[in-house]
Amino acid sequence: MTADLLPLLKQNFGFSEFRDGQAEVISATLQGRDSFVLMPTGGGKSLCYQLPALTMPLVTIVVSPLMSLMKDQVDALKANGIAAEFINSSLSREDILSVFARLRRGELKLLYLAPERLLQPAFLTRLEDVGVSLFAIDEAHCISQWGHDFRPDYMALAILKQRFPQVPIMALTATADAATRHDIMQQLTLQQPYVNQGSFDRPNIRYTVQEKFHPLEQVISFLQRQEGAAGIIYCASRRKVDELTEQLKQRGYNAAAYHAGLSNEQRDKVQDAFKRDDHQLIVATVAFGMGVNKSNIRFVIHYELPRTIEAYYQETGRAGRDGVAAEAMMLFDPADIGRMKRWLDAEPNQQRAEVSWQRFLAMAAFAAAQTCRRLVLLNYFGEARQQPCGNCDTCLQPPQQFDGLELAQKALSCVYRVGQRFGMHHVIDVLRGSQSQKIIEMGHDKLSTWGIGKEQTHDYWLSILRQLIHFGLLQQDITAHSVLKLQPAARTVLRGEVSLSLAEPRIETAKREPERLVKQNYDRALFAKLRALRKHISARDDVAPFVVFSDATLIDMCQQLPTDNNSMLAVSGVGQTKLARYGADFIDEISDYLAEDNQPPVGKLTR
Template sequence: MSASSALSLLQTIFGYDRFRGRQAEIVEHVAQGGDALVLMPTGGGKSLCYQIPALMRPGCAVVVSPLIALMQDQVEGLHQLGVEAAFLNSTLDNNAAREVEQRYLRGELKLLYVAPERLLTPRFLALLEHTPAALFAIDEAHCVSQWGHDFRPEYIGLSLLHERYPAVPRIALTATADAATRREIVQRLALEDAAQFVSSFDRPNIRYRIVEKDNARKQLLAFIEREHDGDAGIVYCLSRKRVEETAQFLCANGITALPYHAGMNAELRARNQTRFLREEGIVMVATIAFGMGIDKPDVRFVAHIDLPKSLEGYYQETGRAGRDGLPSSAWLAYGLNDVMQLKEMIESGQAPEAQKQVERQKLNAMLGLAETVACRRQVILAYFGEQSADCGNCDNCLNPPTTWDATEAARKALSCVFRTGQRFGAGHVIDVLLGKATDKVKQHFHDRVTTFGIGTDMPEAGWRSVLRQLLAAGYLQTEPEFGGLQLTDTARPLLRGEQALRLRGLPDKKRDKTERDKKRSAASQDIAPQDEALWQRLRQKRRELADEQSVPAYLIFTDATLKAMLDAKPGTLADMAHISGVGAQKLERYGLAFLEALHAE
């Protein structure tokens, strides 16, 4: 169980020259029987942290995984590497499940994936009593957090593992957990004595960009056509209806898009997910019901056309882009209605006040990211307790936003909210500011208030931006029953002239377009024109091999491995063995086929 044997397994089975980050420490600690809590970003190599110890320790590791698709993907990936692995879930009939159980009892497996619900059944616990596990790996451990975005009540029962099998090492893993969620994981899974390994949350290959919403679907289409034509991506929407409409819109405009949400027929939902995993260039439009545990490494972009409820959720979702380490995009369209809708959802909900306060804090952190004029990556990392320099790769670094003295404009807006009774939405308030004598304005006699027409020096878009930022900064709030705007105590000093306020300026659309066009290829694969035909030939060979086995193409080789082949152009199997991601089993199975593709005339 030495570090050298771990490195040998990494090289011969997985095809990687060296461990990344703290992987080597974690592997050694768990292989020697220690408990661990591992926080590592998506794409950081969490799976290796339990897969290699599983190969080093006698017996079979039991991996608790929340999703069927993830289990199947992981097991098929291990089969490609020549590792004996299996899963137990509802897709297996009784005979197939019984055969997996017998293989476990006979010692034929090195990894067995199970859902938390199945692990806690008397039948499965009886298996563990007969043949103890080599280790327990609890993946997506943040599911234990009751106030988290992926809560699974079954996870709380996993504390039983510590009680029944104190001598079996446990490793809990998650790609996202703020300090509060981390404490909850430790408490609920009885990991007080476990070593904690917190890796950097930085994903330098992801370019973060947040734009002001102005017909989000058209903005999304322009973004995909301009920067990710033909790429796989995920688009997140807040509602099921918006998912359906957005998928239809993209399809009507030539993008292969599929919907995914909890209200769909389960068979259709599963079929769409399978297509997304196995085919290339599919865009999945989904609610947050989709994505946890998705292992597809070549997702080139994640887009949000509605504001996420928390920065933690946003980080988790955007982290599904670029798991292979190649350049990828995180794009978000965000507007005034998003702020009002999410604040109203919190206030009108039935949750206890303590939970509402947690939700407010999480939303405020998300709003802080959306409105910041600083480096986006700095704000994200600071949320997870990590310091960093400017990244030079987000929209604010590449195209620094302007700020302006908005003190007077803010006072006008706040005064207008007050004069109109603090019970109307933003649209009505803006009509009054602009002096628009609409039927609604006249019905409530708001064409007679002192603030009627005092905002004609600024366009409607400017006032929407001001109100959005006043909401985000806490000067305004939405009243629970009808969602009207109300002043908060924070607004008093500003209204009295005791405080100045600078706000983020409206984007210079002409300049912004120039910058976007200039950076157009930044998130592409960066394939040289003379290599384009060869790149497509490698992808076609991968597709053929994947189709023969009915597996996702990335389980044959990832884009990163194909790109390494393209760059190195190995001439022999010995040369091919040095390509990152080409282990011994894959070299034997696919090496010649890809050498032929590389050197075909």
């Protein structure tokens, strides 16, 4: 059945074949079955309902949580020549009436709505009159109380099965553990749904965790390797967003802040500038992201530890949606764990607080892991793997172990000598022989442990103390200003009765990026010219650049060097509609470049 749709797939979306899972979901939908679709961000979820919508007699209703997300998807569909519209508060009354008229005349294939508008009684009655072929519930994890982005408005979508019992429902999400998946299907009362649980693996994303020492310099070092690519930096608070944005601006970066403390107009302006490549760097709280349908984000940085692996996976998944190599870098300070514990202690719902705490501990374990990070992620989501990925920091640069017994004894002894009444930095000052006023006033310069660790730097000792906390030898008392306290297990270490292997602290940020797992051999100079052309066309047509062509499509152009319509149609992401709209401009740009560079129009690149 789906093989018959391949010409439609190429003509309207520019792809010659389906991705994993798409054909099966589409087939089930065309048979009138409910379905639950779990695919990673960038895995092609949208196509699962967009392509069958073209063949169905009535409209497909798409439930989407954010206005900007609706607009981006509708712009992309229209660029492909597909009859799609959205209705939300950004439209005038006249525009909404125009969409209603098109709906009534049967001219629309897809209509995007927020759950609040869809569930208005008058609107449901209108849909009963015109008829619906399919309901697609995007970001379906919002319906579950166990989902990482629960939204009460989504729960009322259960009424759809009551009002439209014969219309199939497709629930789609990129992030849901077993409890969330079960809750989604139960809340929507899906009837014997076809379940597609695709792989959670995003092999094009490199996962890296750095211990947080000098966070601003670590971020700057990372950004210097990105060559001006688009990226997002997530911070835990509005204050930190504003502070980091200003610091980056002072360093010459074109950064913009985004958080709930800004007005709607300010947030919309920042998000629109980012989508149009006018801003390449966004510093944001988690309020930013779900509505960003931008395929050419090349990196995501987490300045602090996220609350759950689900949130981390969803946020890092905003990078590399086009399948091109991308990076996810996180700075980890174990003190984040204490801050989260204090926050959850104020949660009135104890059951929810306990679940949240366990999920956060899983996130902390991921950050502290010394095994393949991709394996930790995949196994968390129930996708059992044992083979390391070769594209995360622990695979590319495995932690070096050493006999840490003597260093541990020095650190534990110092904690004991200062009376277990001080935090990390004071203990380190004593170990390194500081002569600060506080040390002298406390008389800690007279302790036997004063200066016994002066050979190591402050950051080195910080890493060692954190590892001793991970091993359960020390505890930070979050109820008493995070003072360090010895744990029972420390006794055998202090007595030298056990061996102790520690990881060599990674203090210096890597200056050289290891070889990427995803090979990308293409002409960077030509890519820059095509990207500039794309930006010009996007401004002319008032759409985001990635709506014209994705980075992956531009890269394929650089590799195939099309100089006529037939060869341009062979490029991934180029269909008949986009060929007609944009093909001539890009063919001319490539032909001019080849002529200037005296290169042949076909064959392997030699640059």
